[in-house]
Amino acid sequence: MSATTVVRPGPEPGPSVPPPPPPRRRRGQEDGSIPIEYYGLRRGTVTAVTTLCVLFAIFTLVPIAWLVINSTKTQANIFESFGFWFASPFVFGKNFALLFQNVDGYGVYFRWFGNTVLYAVVGGGGATALAALAGYGFARFRFRGSRALFYLVIAALLVPITAITLPLYLSYAKVHLINSIWGMLLPSMVSPVGVYLMRVFVEVSVPRELIDAARIDGAGELRIFFRLALPLMVPGLMTVLLLNVVTVWNNYFLPLIIFSQNQLYPLTVGLGLWSQRAQNSGNAEIFPLIVLGGLVTVVPLIVLFLILQRYWRSGLLLGSIAN
Amino acid sequence: MNGTVTGPPRRPLPLRSLLVQSAWSRRRDRRGFWFIAPFLLFFVVLMLAPLGYAIYTSLYTTRIIGGTVFTGAANYTQTLESGQFWSGVIRVIIFAAIQIPVMLAIAFFFATIFDLGVARYGTLFRTIFFIPFAVPAVVGAVMWSFLLEPQFGPFVHLANSLGFHGTDYFSSGLILPTIIVIVIWEWTGYNMVILYTALRSVPRDVIEAAILDDTPLWKIILKVKLPMVRPAIVLLVFINTIGALQLFTEPLILYYFEPQAISTNFTPTIYIYNTAIAGGQYNLAAAAAVILGVVIVIISVSSLFARRRRSEV
Numbered sequence: 349m350s351a352t353t354v355v356r357p358g359p360e361p362g363p364s365v366p367p368p369p370p371p372r373r374r375r376g377q378e379d380g381s382i383p384i385e386y387y388g389l390r391r392g393t394v395t396a397v398t399t400l401c402v403l404f405a406i407f408t409l410v411p412i413a414w415l416v417i418n419s420t421k422t423q424a425n426i427f428e429s430f431g432f433w434f435a436s437p438f439v440f441g442k443n444f445a446l447l448f449q450n451v452d453g454y455g456v457y458f459r460w461f462g463n464t465v466l467y468a469v470v471g472g473g474g475a476t477a478l479a480a481l482a483g484y485g486f487a488r489f490r491f492r493g494s495r496a497l498f499y500l501v502i503a504a505l506l507v508p509i510t511a512i513t514l515p516l517y518l519s520y521a522k523v524h525l526i527n528s529i530w531g532m533l534l535p536s537m538v539s540p541v542g543v544y545l546m547r548v549f550v551e552v553s554v555p556r557e558l559i560d561a562a563r564i565d566g567a568g569e570l571r572i573f574f575r576l577a578l579p580l581m582v583p584g585l586m587t588v589l590l591l592n593v594v595t596v597w598n599n600y601f602l603p604l605i606i607f608s609q610n611q612l613y614p615l616t617v618g619l620g621l622w623s624q625r626a627q628n629s630g631n632a633e634i635f636p637l638i639v640l641g642g643l644v645t646v647v648p649l650i651v652l653f654l655i656l657q658r659y660w661r662s663g664l665l666l667g668s669i670a671n
Numbered sequence: 672m673n674g675t676v677t678g679p680p681r682r683p684l685p686l687r688s689l690l691v692q693s694a695w696s697r698r699r700d701r702r703g704f705w706f707i708a709p710f711l712l713f714f715v716v717l718m719l720a721p722l723g724y725a726i727y728t729s730l731y732t733t734r735i736i737g738g739t740v741f742t743g744a745a746n747y748t749q750t751l752e753s754g755q756f757w758s759g760v761i762r763v764i765i766f767a768a769i770q771i772p773v774m775l776a777i778a779f780f781f782a783t784i785f786d787l788g789v790a791r792y793g794t795l796f797r798t799i800f801f802i803p804f805a806v807p808a809v810v811g812a813v814m815w816s817f818l819l820e821p822q823f824g825p826f827v828h829l830a831n832s833l834g835f836h837g838t839d840y841f842s843s844g845l846i847l848p849t850i851i852v853i854v855i856w857e858w859t860g861y862n863m864v865i866l867y868t869a870l871r872s873v874p875r876d877v878i879e880a881a882i883l884d885d886t887p888l889w890k891i892i893l894k895v896k897l898p899m900v901r902p903a904i905v906l907l908v909f910i911n912t913i914g915a916l917q918l919f920t921e922p923l924i925l926y927y928f929e930p931q932a933i934s935t936n937f938t939p940t941i942y943i944y945n946t947a948i949a950g951g952q953y954n955l956a957a958a959a960a961v962i963l964g965v966v967i968v969i970i971s972v973s974s975l976f977a978r979r980r981r982s983e984v
Binding site for chain 1: 700701702703704705706707709710711713714717718719721722724725728777781784787788789790791792793796798799800801802803804805806807808809810811813814815816817818822823824825856860875878879882887888891910913916917919920923924927928930940943944947948953956957959960961963964967968971972
């Protein structure tokens with residue numbers, strides 16, 4: 349489809365006039381977009397709309413800019429100097445070194461960082477693997493009760509986290525899973541949203557005919573899944589993996605409830621603890637640690653998203669078509 | 672459900688081959704269960720069983736003298752009659768009723784702009800807007816607490832210089848709007864990306880036809896595009912409602928910074944958390960969690976039906 353298939357609504361279209369040349373693509377204009385001139389928009393609109401984007405971008409970036417700037421400051425300067433500019437002394441290195449130490453016995457930041465990576469990779473990866481299998485099963489097989497099972501999984505989205513986490517905590521006390529990393533990893537592997545999304549992705553990207561053809565050729569179901577379906581599911585898989593990793597990385601309630609030893613905490617619970625303690629311990633330089641700790645928590649995920657954005661964009665696209 | 676293939680419409684087949692095919696596919700379709708089984712095992716053990724255990728626990732009461740005894744609906748009656756619990760429920764309902772429409776309006780506005788390609792550097796802005804999704808709620812709340820802190824927060828200075836002296840973002844009147852702003856900051860980008868991808872999938876010829884009919888732009892957006900992305904909007908309303916009614920992390924972190932701003936029953940989830948962890952009343956907390964679950968089902972499902980039109984979802 350070329351842009352010239354649209355006739356510009358205007359006074360000029362005489363039969364002998366050749367179609368107007370397609371307007372130059374503006375930066376930021378998507379491939380395949382209808383050129384905005386056809387909507388009858390004036391030039392000023394672009395400026396006005398871009399200004400609104402700038403304003404919202406400022407709103408979005410202000411807290412992060414504050415975090416970056418203040419991670420280089422001493423405690424006194426965080427409170428006293430202008431919040432949106434640097435102040436001397438510049439102590440980013442000193443603050444960073446402190447993250448490796450056990451501040452006031454509350455716990456070591458980089459230990460929490462390692463825990464978070466472990467929980468996010470194993471929990472998020474496990475959740476994605478289970479969701480890929482189940483999503484494929486729901487999308488490409490119909491057996492007795494499969495629809496009912498699928499609706500049961502979707503209905504689980506409605507269950508409040510407290511109604512799952514509190515009883516888990518009570519059960520953990522009985523089976524010695526309190527202060528065990530398995531208490532965190534295993535529940536993180538259950539992702540009903542992941543199953544829903546994977547089902548949608550399979551419906552869209554793995555043709556039924558292809559599977560049937562492979563069956564007629566005598567391929568086994570597992571072989572079909574791993575060799576044929578899985579490669580076609582990659583964009584969806586990456587999207588679900590990212591969503592699951594982020595969910596575990598950001599999870600606060602479950603680890604808050606089940607862990608009482610600070611060497612098991614993920615970053616979220618550790619930073620929450622520091623924030624809580626910061627109010628009643630005036631002596632330690634704990635505020636700079638909270639600020640820099642927050643920054644170090646955020647950076648890996650932002651980098652991950654920027655690197656993988658090609659994947660999750662196309663994945664989300666599929667998801668939105670078929671819902 | 673009787674196990675026959677009821678997929679999307681297929682080419683009509685002669686009756687005999689249809690029967691052969693359905694018998695064949697029924698046998699192999701049963702194998703599909705084994706793809707679901709691993710997830711199902713985790714799902715039953717780590718989600719359904721705990722939920723069942725929560726309901727079971729809620730029917731008992733643990734006393735210092737006499738141990739755990741069956742008390743039936745007593746914990747439910749106590750929660751239902753508790754003004755503390757309901758004031759939290761009403762607060763999160765007000766929160767959801769303001770936060771979700773405002774956020775979705777902003778998200779739809781920017782999604783439309785990026786879909787039309789009207790803004791310069793659209794791709795860059797889209798990426799920027801999405802960044803907060805990668806920020807954990809804990810860190811988001813910590814950042815905003817610093818920014819809004821009554822004594823030294825830069826935003827207080829800003830309010831002062833604009834003539835609003837003595838603005839306290841953590842005062843009882845402003846604490847809910849403050850949390851609404853924080854949550855909008857966290858989630859608008861995510862909602863925007865989903866709406867954007869939905870808008871991208873609106874067939875181009877539909878829009879071209881509307882342009883040829885001299886339809887004004889606002890009408891194309893509201894009367895053509897909006898209805899076509901309604902399923903995505905319904906999904907987002909549903910998901911956001913469930914999340915909003917369980918508001919927990921943001922107010923808890925604000926509580927760490929400004930203890931007097933957030934009460935122990937500020938939201939139902941905070942009430943349940945305090946009842947269980949600080950108060951040690953697990954049975955009562957379990958009953959409250961079950962009631963919250965029922966409230967969530969009623970509100971989110973009714974929001975689903977309220978916006979649902981025939982033949983959709």
